[in-house]
Amino acid sequence: MTAILDLTAAQAAAAIERGDLDPGELFGIYRERAAADELGAWTWVADAAPVAFDVGAPLRGVPLAVKDLFCTEGVPSQAGSRILEGYRPPYTATCVERLQTAGATLLGKTNQDEFAMGSSNENSGFGPVLNPWDRSRVPGGSSGGSAAAVAAGSAPWALGTDTGGSIRQPAALCGIVGLKPTYGTVSRFGMIAFACSLDQAGPLTRDVTDAALLYRHMAGADARDATAVGHPDEIGLPSAERLDGVRLGVPVELAGGEGIEPGVLAAFERSLALARELGATVEEVSLPTADRALSAYYVIAPAECSSNLARFDGVRYGLRVEADDLLTMYTETRHDGFGDEVKRRILIGTYALSSGYYDAYYGRAQRVRTLIARELAAVFERVDAIVTPTSPGVAFELGSKSADPLAMYLNDFFTVPMSLAGVPAISIPCGLADGLPVGLQVAGAAFSENRLLDIAYALEQGLGFDGSPARGGATP
Amino acid sequence: MIDRDDVLHVARLARLRLSDAEADRMTGELAKILEHVERIGELDLDGVPPTAHVVAVEHELRPDVPGPCLSREAALAQAPATQDGGFLVPSPQAG
Numbered sequence: 001m002t003a004i005l006d007l008t009a010a011q012a013a014a015a016i017e018r019g020d021l022d023p024g025e026l027f028g029i030y031r032e033r034a035a036a037d038e039l040g041a042w043t044w045v046a047d048a049a050p051v052a053f054d055v056g057a058p059l060r061g062v063p064l065a066v067k068d069l070f071c072t073e074g075v076p077s078q079a080g081s082r083i084l085e086g087y088r089p090p091y092t093a094t095c096v097e098r099l100q101t102a103g104a105t106l107l108g109k110t111n112q113d114e115f116a117m118g119s120s121n122e123n124s125g126f127g128p129v130l131n132p133w134d135r136s137r138v139p140g141g142s143s144g145g146s147a148a149a150v151a152a153g154s155a156p157w158a159l160g161t162d163t164g165g166s167i168r169q170p171a172a173l174c175g176i177v178g179l180k181p182t183y184g185t186v187s188r189f190g191m192i193a194f195a196c197s198l199d200q201a202g203p204l205t206r207d208v209t210d211a212a213l214l215y216r217h218m219a220g221a222d223a224r225d226a227t228a229v230g231h232p233d234e235i236g237l238p239s240a241e242r243l244d245g246v247r248l249g250v251p252v253e254l255a256g257g258e259g260i261e262p263g264v265l266a267a268f269e270r271s272l273a274l275a276r277e278l279g280a281t282v283e284e285v286s287l288p289t290a291d292r293a294l295s296a297y298y299v300i301a302p303a304e305c306s307s308n309l310a311r312f313d314g315v316r317y318g319l320r321v322e323a324d325d326l327l328t329m330y331t332e333t334r335h336d337g338f339g340d341e342v343k344r345r346i347l348i349g350t351y352a353l354s355s356g357y358y359d360a361y362y363g364r365a366q367r368v369r370t371l372i373a374r375e376l377a378a379v380f381e382r383v384d385a386i387v388t389p390t391s392p393g394v395a396f397e398l399g400s401k402s403a404d405p406l407a408m409y410l411n412d413f414f415t416v417p418m419s420l421a422g423v424p425a426i427s428i429p430c431g432l433a434d435g436l437p438v439g440l441q442v443a444g445a446a447f448s449e450n451r452l453l454d455i456a457y458a459l460e461q462g463l464g465f466d467g468s469p470a471r472g473g474a475t476p
Numbered sequence: 477m478i479d480r481d482d483v484l485h486v487a488r489l490a491r492l493r494l495s496d497a498e499a500d501r502m503t504g505e506l507a508k509i510l511e512h513v514e515r516i517g518e519l520d521l522d523g524v525p526p527t528a529h530v531v532a533v534e535h536e537l538r539p540d541v542p543g544p545c546l547s548r549e550a551a552l553a554q555a556p557a558t559q560d561g562g563f564l565v566p567s568p569q570a571g
Contacts, residue, residue, distance in 0.1 A: 090550040184531040197529050223538065227531055295515045306490060313491070315563050320556035326568040327491070335493040343492060347483060347506060348513075350490040361513065366526030368516050373527060405505055406512055422530030446530075 004029055005471060009062050009156040009210045010237075013103075016053075016060040023053035023061035026156075027105060030063045033154040034108050039130040039139075041148040043068050044076045045108035057103025059217065064104040065155035067146050068112050070096050070201070071190040079192040080112040080142075082125035083337025084318045093190025094225065095201050095218045096159070102217035107155055111145030114339045115309065116166055116194045118142050119411040122402050123341040130398070131174060132470040133436055137395040140170030140411075146204045147174040153471035157205045157214055161191060163198045164297050165390075165415030168427040171204050172390035172439020175429045175467050177456070178204045179211045180415075182446045183422030185231045186215075187222035195304035196227075198297075198419050206467060208428060208457040212237050215449065236450055238457030244279035246455060248272075249383035251287045254414055261393040263433025268389045271430045271440045274462045275387070280455075285379045285386060289371040293417040296372070298409060299352050299365035300420070305342075306349030312337065344405060373421040380423075380445035385455055388414045390427040390439030418443045426456045429465040437465075478507050 004026060007015060015021035027049045034045045042065075053061030066072060069079040071089035078084040092100075100106065113123040121129040121144025129144040131137040132152035139148040143160030147170035150158050160167040162180035171178025179202045186201045193199060203214035212235055221230035250272070260268075272282050314320035314333035321332040338346070352361035379386060391411055401408045418425040418441075425443035432438065440459065444452040480503045487494045494502065548561055557564040 087554055090546055090553065227529070229531060289519065292516055292519060295513045298509060298513050299516070310491075314556060315565055316551075317554040318556075323566060325570045326566050327570060329566050330491040331493040334491055335495075338492070340498075343494070343498070344502060344505060344509070346490050346492060347486050347502060348509060350486045351478065351482070351506070351510075352513075354486065354489060360517070363526060364516050364519075364521060365513075366528060367521040367524040368519060369527040370524050371519070371521075373530060406508055409509075409512075420530075 005153050008206050010213050012156060013060040013062050016055055016062070023055055024049050027061070027063050027107070030107055030155060034149065037149070037152070037154050039132060039135070039148045039152060040127050041111055041129050041145040041152065041154060043078065043109045043111050043126055043145070046106060050105055053105060054103040057101070059099065059103035061103055061105050062156055063107035064099060065107050065110050065146055065149045065158035066096055067143055067158070067160050068109045069116060069161060069192040070159060071192065072096055072106060072109065075106070076109060077192070079116070080114040080124040080126060081337065081339070081342070082319065083312045087317050091190060094187035094222045096190065098220060099214070099217055110149055110158060113142035113144065114342050115192065115305070116142040116161055116163055117305070117341050117345055119165065119169055119408050120401065121145065122398065123339055125339055128398060131395045133175060134395065136397055137436070138173070138398055140173035140391070140395065142166040143204060144170045147171055147176060147178070150174070150176050150204050150206060151467065151470040157203060157210050159201060160204045161199055161201050162419065163195050163301060164419045165412040167202045167204060168415050168425060168439065168441060169391050169411055171427045172429070173395040173437065175437030175465065175470060176204055176206055177208055177211045177426065177428050178202065179215055179426045180418065180424060181215060181219065181449060182424045184227050184229045185219045187220065187225040187228040189222055189224040193308040195301040196308065197304060198301060208238055208453055208460050211426065212453045231449065232447055233450055238453040240454040240458040241461060242279050243275055243455065243458050246280040247383040248275055248280050248282045249285035249379055249386040250282060251290060251386055251388065252284050253287050253290050254388050259392050259410070259413070260389060261433065264389050264393060264438050267431035267433055267438040268440065271459065271463065272387070275459060278458055278462055283383065285383060287375045287379060287417065289368060289375055290417045292368055293372050293420055294409060294413055296365040296368035297412070297416045297420060298348070299361045300369065302345040302349030303352050303362050304349070306346045306353065309342065309346055341405070369420045372417050376417065376421045376423060377445070384451060385442050385444045388441045390414060390441040394433050394436035394438060414441055422446060424449050424452055426452055428456050428460050429467065430463055431465065478510055479503065
């Protein structure tokens with residue numbers, strides 16, 4: 001069993017293809033571990049193995065964890081919110097459907113910050129998730145359940161979503177790989193929306209090869225999402241061992257060291273040294289507006305959220321607090337159903353969009369977004385990728401930042417600029433600081449996933465990060 | 477600077493009741509967040525166009541022909557209350 005747990009998803013698929021591994025046995029092992037999970041990573045686990053596995057399809061029946069906010073037909077899809085408790089959608093999200101068609105099997109749904117708003121998974125309506133490296137610490141968020149499940153070995157791989165860092169930051173804090181693809185390459189149809197111009201689905205996996213394999217089968221245009229343009233290239237499996245001729249940029253405004261924990265900075269600098277040994281050149285680049293990205297983000301994302309979350313009104317699905325009149329039913333349902341962080345963001349967004357404030361907040365934030373996208377595009381004319389730490393710190397103690405929303409938001413300092421520009425970025429584990437994983441973010445131009453995955457793969461081989469300590473023990 | 481009345485006004489616009497304790501706490505938290513956000517006020521943005529969306533998408537119209545869609549039963553199945561094949565809500569007339 002231990003040997004099976006040590007297989008990556010791609011290795012498990014290959015073993016099934018060779019006839020060396022029974023997909024039912026694989027599913028059973030993971031199902032048992034997910035059902036016994038003590039980290040709070042799961043909100044629903046499949047009762048039993050499916051009747052049949054599609055072993056002829058490329059993913060060979062390998063089980064998949066899916067973040068709660070993806071609609072899955074007949075299966076609870078609650079987006080981490082009490083306002084959607086027990087909701088079982090009548091349809092399945094396009095990207096989940098694509099993966100099922102490619103042979104993936106739904107293992108269960110994973111816990112998350114409510115409506116993907118948070119960086120610690122403490123905002124879930126269904127309880128926090130614990131970090132498998134240290135159970136007194138958070139796994140990051142908002143895809144915290146997906147990251148913890150993959151790190152702890154209760155899922156071979158998982159789907160998440162990233163709006164401002166919600167795949168990359170939990171991947172970093174849990175010592176796994178997380179890819180936020182180019183905006184628009186994966187359909188958002190069936191993803192319960194937070195901020196439509198930023199939300200993007202992506203893989204959380206044990207290694208870069210698994211991320212490439214899962215992403216390959218997620219990407220694609222979709223008639224049901226007008227912004228889903230697909231990917232112009234076939235996503236390959238990475239194989240680069242060297243980085244000769246690759247130009248990496250370190251943004252001086254982001255990686256200046258201020259606010260970065262010393263252990264994170266040390267691991268980041270070791271990664272740069274390795275990149276040079278592998279043949280890359282590393283140079284300083286400038287993104288003058290990037291340090292304002294977070295400010296713009298905390299206007300744009302809440303503005304879109306306040307509009308998207310208007311649909312939770314007690315009429316068509318989810319919670320209803322009974323009242324004698326319609327307005328009271330709305331206001332009481334939303335009062336009882338939403339958690340604190342969601343309420344904060346609805347209020348900020350409504351304020352930023354309200355008459356008299358629109359130009360000063362939303363209008364300006366959209367212009368800042370233009371500057372950031374232009375600056376990144378200009379840098380990608382010169383370098384193949386930019387590198388930063390994924391998060392300024394390692395996993396923090398549960399409760400240590402929940403009283404200060406702004407301190408929590410600063411977790412996204414390095415990840416938000418790429419989200420605003422819609423460009424792809426991957427986080428890979430690059431070492432430990434005080435026994436906790438550190439993530440390295442590698443970001444590239446729009447649609448450059450293949451090159452990004454190759455760079456990440458070469459670094460991964462050289463770094464030789466060992467994620468097995470988080471999978472230790474008989475049950476996760 | 478946002479004050480308690482602003483917060484309650486915005487909450488009404490957002491159809492969200494806040495308890496007194498929530499309104500007090502949110503006023504302080506929102507003021508701190510907005511102070512951070514207002515750093516974008518320092519930038520020179522003259523002549524910079526806004527970006528609403530990063531992907532240049534041409535809106536295409538689909539052919540106007542009937543196709544499969546959710547059944548009425550499926551659409552109503554998760555509703556808290558239904559009647560005569562529709563969603564049932566309390567009266568919009570207060571009290």
